[in-house]
Amino acid sequence: MDSSALRDKLHHYIDVADEQKLQAIYVLLENEIDWSYTSEDIALLHHRRQQHLQGLSKSFTIEESLEAIRKQKE
Numbered sequence: 001m002d003s004s005a006l007r008d009k010l011h012h013y014i015d016v017a018d019e020q021k022l023q024a025i026y027v028l029l030e031n032e033i034d035w036s037y038t039s040e041d042i043a044l045l046h047h048r049r050q051q052h053l054q055g056l057s058k059s060f061t062i063e064e065s066l067e068a069i070r071k072q073k074e
Contacts, residue, residue, distance in 0.1 A: 001009075014022065026033075037045075051057040060068070 014025065017025070048057065052059055
């Protein structure tokens with residue numbers, strides 16, 4: 001089953017699940033839901049943004065990215 005189909009099934013299940021099952025699902029996923037960026041993550045994001053804005057890093061348009069993905073699938 002691909003991830004899209006799995007998401008659809010989970011969304012449907014959550015929509016119809018009773019309170020006890022919803023609580024169980026939440027407990028299983030709670031650690032992954034409650035996350036935040038560390039100060040190091042934020043510093044890296046700021047650095048990469050500055051590199052991009054100054055033209056010092058390679059950037060790709062959406063079209064270029066999609067084309068590269070399509071070529072990899074061939």
